Amino acid sequence: STAMPPGPPMYLDLVYIPNHSNSKNVDVEFFKRVRSSYYVVSGNDAAAEEPSRAVLDSLLEGKAQWDSNMQVTLIPTHDSEVMREWYQETHEKQQDLNIMVLASSSTVVMQDESFPACKIEL
Secondary structure (H helix, E strand, O other): OOOOOOOOOEEEEEEEOHHHHOOOOOOHHHHHHEEEEEEEEOOOEOOOOEOOHHHHHHHHHHHOOOOOOOOEEEEEOOOOHHHHHHHHHHHHHHHHOOEEEOOOOEEEEEOOEEEEEOOOOO
16 A cells, blocks of 8 residues: 555544545555544545545445454545445445444534534544
8 A cells, every 4th residue: 555654553533534535545554554433534526536435435444454343433524425325335334344424414604604513522
């Protein structure tokens, strides 16, 4: 893998998937090594393939290789077609791997902009 050099796993509470969840920077090796209770998945550009389906699939493949079945919560920052399709097509595997996708019904309004939000308590 060119995205992550070899090494032991790192355990974190919260990880923001870099570069709008682009598969050029995040792969299976990333999820095998960077183990988190929460992953924030950004990206809302279908033309740029963000978030990348390959990244979402890499989470499943990487998590399947962990030596524990710890709960993982995936927090998308946008509702996207890619995310909805991935969720529906892989829902059973997500359950098997103890992965929950968090949907938010909260909205934050700042000046002239509003966007969905999630509250995370660690």
